[in-house]
Amino acid sequence: EPAARREARPVAQPAGGRRVRVGGERDLTRERIVATAVRVADEEGLAALSMRRVATELGVATMSLYRHVPGKDELLRFMMDVVFREQPLPEPPASDWREGLETIARLQWRIYRRHPWLASTMSFTRPVPAPDAALHTERSMAVLVGRGLSWEEMAQTSVALAAFVCGLAVHFEREAQAEQDSGLSADEWMERVGDEDHERLMADPERFPMFDALNRGPEIDLSLEALFEFGMARMLDGVGLVIERRGGADG
Template identity: 85%
Template sequence: MVAESGTPSERIAAELRRRIVAGELAPGARVPSTRRITQEWGVAMATATKVLNRLREEGLVRAVPGVGTVVVGGSVAGATVAGGTAAGANVVEAKGSGGGAVAPGAREVSGASGVRRARGGGERDLTRARIVAAAVQVADAEGLAALSMRRVATDLGVATMSLYRHVPGKDELLRLMMDVAFGEQPLPESPASGWREGLETVARLQWRIYRRHPWLASTMSFTRPVLAPDAALHTERSMAALAGLGLSWDEMAQAAVALAAFVCGLAVHFEREAQAEQDSGLSADEWMDHLGTEDHDRLMSDPERFPMFDAMSRGPEIDLSLEALFEFGMARMLDGIETVIARRGAAGS
């Protein structure tokens, strides 16, 4: 039976995922085709395609030419692939004689069908905390683009489907990762003495968290927030700092969330910069130098079209680093909140 929450593609994917984890769809078995999904659930072909793509990204299924989409871990096209055998041992994937390298911690077992990858002991020690910690480590080192349920399972030396006994899917994994990231740097036990210091303390802590985990900011949503208690504590603390100052509930909540959204919006560039530096091999400063003054002058130093840029180029160097923008923006937002508090105080006097 399909769960009632989520989009149609998410609900169908959840049902097929349940069947796979429960063993109703055994390793190597074909999963419903896109056409079958459209017929069985009455959805469009685009939705059916999303379902199979989602399961493929999670490492639960794979496409086999001439066969269709099958559950990972079965015997397909002559390759022996077994999943989840006896407790304490797990054969994750099989390769023929030309198969790829064995993952760290794996044990090669030779057989008539080729080389099997066997790992012992990983399943017994698998916990939700270990899964989340491994996922955070992948995202910290390589970004969210490298994160998948299959990748986490590989790093832990277990079968991908084993993860689903502890974490329902990647969306829930991201929520748990978010909560861990916020929880590892807790708020001060004692709130600040003044409202401005209180909000600044929360904002600076969030900035440090985003800097430590560059992937985190891109997972945050201020229109569809997820239930992450340790992240919610930041909003709670910010609103508490504003309590008793004459602001309405709307104003307290909006001030707390707007400040958090500013910090998050600027912190998104941490991951972008990390990826850009990895791709180009240049830091932000090196990239600016690499542009060349000739191209810069030609494009930006047209006094008629860019009079401000032209004047600025003749003065001292301007600091537009993320740190400088954070400091300036946070101070100006707090100035604005202070103005609102002053007005409410004047109106009540």
């Protein structure tokens, strides 16, 4: 009988009431554990993820997971590596530094959008040793070599750009959770819930003259996508100025 079919057939409840599946523990691997954890986090958010929950999804005893994954921190690191590996960096690298950095930033944005939980697991003060994620920093610094920047400036540029993308991407999971809790999209929430407060804020031109001016002008786009595009472009403009001052703008 195929393994997948064996795993799908439940057996009698063992002591303690836990439900297990035939062949589940025998076929358990770290890859299956991590894939299941990613699916849970993608569908329900990081708050729903636990070793117990992953074990339940796999139909095995929770303790059996620890033979393959030491704990939840390590599980998150494996998950991080897997989702970065899903969308590898393009080869060959771009020869133009700006194109190269923009390509990396857009790839990170797509990864965060596909896996909204990921951004909240990232740390730029206590980085997790995830090799496939570290390749992004490696590539970012590589495209800046020979532009007149110091090693410190190349590292700071790479990390600052990644931190900008991640910081904005944190809102993917927050918005997903808010939509799940309220049943309203961001636009629907603004129309149904925010109009009264918004109008009250805009109706005080003495205290908020800039908001008042905005309210009288054309509609503006403050979506996450618009903020990403604007912020990335301005950061790269700034890097370009530094490179130009160093005399490394060409190439």
